[in-house]
Amino acid sequence: MSMEDKTLSAAASGAQPLVRISHLEKIYPTHDQGDVHALSDINLDIEPGSFLTVVGPSGCGKSTLLKILAGILAHTSGEVEIAGKRLDGPSRELGVVFQAPVLLPWRTVLQNVLAPSEVQKLDKTKMRERAMELLDLVGLKGFEHKYPRELSGGMQQRVGICRALVHEPSFLLMDEPFGALDAMTRETMNLELLRIWREQKATVLLVTHSIPEAVFLGDRVVVMSPRPGRIADIIDIDLPRPRTLDMFNTEAFGRYTRAIRHYFSSTGELD
Amino acid sequence: MRRKPPGYVRTWKDSPLISPLLFVSLIAIWEIAIHVFEVPSIIVPPPSAVAVSLWEGIVTGVFLPHTAATLWEVVAGFISGSIVGIVLGIMIGLSPFLERVLYPYVVAFQAMPKVAIAPIIVIWFGYGIESKIVITAMISFFPVLANTIVGLRAAPQDQVEMLRSATASDWQIFRMVRLPNALPYIFVGLDVAIIVSVIGAIVGEFVGSRVGLGYLIMQRNFNFDMAGVFAILIILAAIGVGLHSLVVIVQRRFLFWSETQSALNSGN
Numbered sequence: 001m002s003m004e005d006k007t008l009s010a011a012a013s014g015a016q017p018l019v020r021i022s023h024l025e026k027i028y029p030t031h032d033q034g035d036v037h038a039l040s041d042i043n044l045d046i047e048p049g050s051f052l053t054v055v056g057p058s059g060c061g062k063s064t065l066l067k068i069l070a071g072i073l074a075h076t077s078g079e080v081e082i083a084g085k086r087l088d089g090p091s092r093e094l095g096v097v098f099q100a101p102v103l104l105p106w107r108t109v110l111q112n113v114l115a116p117s118e119v120q121k122l123d124k125t126k127m128r129e130r131a132m133e134l135l136d137l138v139g140l141k142g143f144e145h146k147y148p149r150e151l152s153g154g155m156q157q158r159v160g161i162c163r164a165l166v167h168e169p170s171f172l173l174m175d176e177p178f179g180a181l182d183a184m185t186r187e188t189m190n191l192e193l194l195r196i197w198r199e200q201k202a203t204v205l206l207v208t209h210s211i212p213e214a215v216f217l218g219d220r221v222v223v224m225s226p227r228p229g230r231i232a233d234i235i236d237i238d239l240p241r242p243r244t245l246d247m248f249n250t251e252a253f254g255r256y257t258r259a260i261r262h263y264f265s266s267t268g269e270l271d
Numbered sequence: 272m273r274r275k276p277p278g279y280v281r282t283w284k285d286s287p288l289i290s291p292l293l294f295v296s297l298i299a300i301w302e303i304a305i306h307v308f309e310v311p312s313i314i315v316p317p318p319s320a321v322a323v324s325l326w327e328g329i330v331t332g333v334f335l336p337h338t339a340a341t342l343w344e345v346v347a348g349f350i351s352g353s354i355v356g357i358v359l360g361i362m363i364g365l366s367p368f369l370e371r372v373l374y375p376y377v378v379a380f381q382a383m384p385k386v387a388i389a390p391i392i393v394i395w396f397g398y399g400i401e402s403k404i405v406i407t408a409m410i411s412f413f414p415v416l417a418n419t420i421v422g423l424r425a426a427p428q429d430q431v432e433m434l435r436s437a438t439a440s441d442w443q444i445f446r447m448v449r450l451p452n453a454l455p456y457i458f459v460g461l462d463v464a465i466i467v468s469v470i471g472a473i474v475g476e477f478v479g480s481r482v483g484l485g486y487l488i489m490q491r492n493f494n495f496d497m498a499g500v501f502a503i504l505i506i507l508a509a510i511g512v513g514l515h516s517l518v519v520i521v522q523r524r525f526l527f528w529s530e531t532q533s534a535l536n537s538g539n
Contacts, residue, residue, distance in 0.1 A: 067432075070436045071435075071436065072432050072435050072436050089438075090437065091438065092438055096433070096436045096437075100429060102430055102433045104430065104448070104451070105528040105529070106527075106528040106529075115434065115447065116437035118447075119434060119437045119438060119439040120437065120438060149528070167437070
């Protein structure tokens with residue numbers, strides 16, 4: 001299915017997309033090798049409540065796309081709208097989970113989770129309650145007053161996820177959040193993330209370089225290819241929800257991963 | 272202190288007595304050498320004479336007004352110098368414009384030997400305690416300033432971006448990320464500053480004063496009271512070590528989270 005069809009079907013369904021990206025370009029000027037075309041003609045609609053995964057080899061601009069959406073990187077041309085408003089910087093509607101947990105070592109787990117709500121001057125008692133709920137949700141009850149260095153990598157990343165959710169954003173951006181974790185922890189975290197997504201009813205855009213992860217988590221998988229970074233295809237994943245780890249072994253799952261891998265086998269990149 | 276691997280066999284090198292023993296033997300050698308070679312005590316005093324002079328100075332209360340004056344100069348100079356260093360460091364560290372405009376002059380000022388400026392300061396601020404505080408502040412502000420500037424730039428980019436994505440203002444980013452990340456550096460500067468502050472106060476007193484340990488050194492030197500001068504040196508060393516320890520204690524409270532601080536203080 002081509003991209004134009006996707007956009008059309010989203011419009012036809014009547015749902016106002018939460019995010020609308022059209023003809024987005026990003027060019028990095030460099031002083032020795034000329035301009036680097038990081039993103040070229042990106043068109044993408046994201047429906048509210050959906051789980052979108054972006055997969056591609058390194059250098060395909062997927063992290064650049066995420067930083068632009070997070071409002072911390074300016075784009076060169078094109079339009080980005082979030083909830084009907086033109087993107088012009090960071091937004092309170094967003095929560096971001098980074099590749100590394102990026103915790104502040106002088107703050108306790110609870111204080112780290114509360115950082116965005118502090119920045120946005122939200123109600124302290126209410127936010128504290130919410131932070132405690134979130135920490136409970138990710139299995140970190142009892143760790144509220146520990147410092148980051150006392151936690152394992154997986155636990156730190158879960159604190160990062162709580163922090164991204166504390167101010168109740170409608171749109172969650174995740175940049176290879178589980179890339180640094182071992183395979184076992186990663187599977188557990190995937191399941192936990194799906195559970196959180198279900199309970200919080202947020203919209204998620206998750207960037208990954210793992211094809212199985214992209215298929216397992218997403219309603220749709222955006223396949224990107226490098227130099228210049230562009231969308232090669234958008235694939236609907238019709239696996240039933242809730243997803244279970246058994247699905248990794250189903251035939252349908254294999255079909256999806258093969259279909260995506262097909263885009264990269266020719267270039268020999270990814271995995 | 273480094274932890275020993277399991278199965279490590281203790282040797283004489285692990286004894287906590289080595290360092291004190293070294294001190295005692297050096298003092299003993301010094302004492303014996305002076306008697307054996309009949310060194311006149313106006314050149315090098317024997318340790319016993321230094322100890323007697325130190326003891327007498329303490330019990331008679333001779334040191335008290337001088338120590339109080341010098342300590343006050345050191346502390347007041349250190350605090351005002353550090354405040355100027357931190358404030359100026361924050362301004363320069365956050366603004367490339369101010370760095371371009373101000374920093375060359377700050378460096379040029381630092382390049383001027385403060386000992387050479389001291390006589391001017393004494394003329395401007397008088398023989399009293401004020402001129403010593405100014406000299407001490409001038410000497411102690413630079414290490415604090417330089418470390419504050421470097422520290423403010425040490426904030427990891429990902430921490431800054433994390434807060435920015437949560438709609439943080441520049442001021443919030445400064446308060447929540449840049450300043451905490453600068454603290455380990457600022458404390459390195461404060462630790463250097465407190466030591467050089469003692470130098471500043473003594474230099475100021477050498478140039479012109481009526482009270483203070485530097486003044487007392489000059490007076491005793493003039494009277495060829497070498498044991499008396501050495502006794503004051505011991506007091507000055509004690510002041511330096513004491514103030515340094517204070518900085519380290521405050522630093523430990525503030526930087527419990529920092530990995531670098533344990534390495535910094537490994538000497539203690």
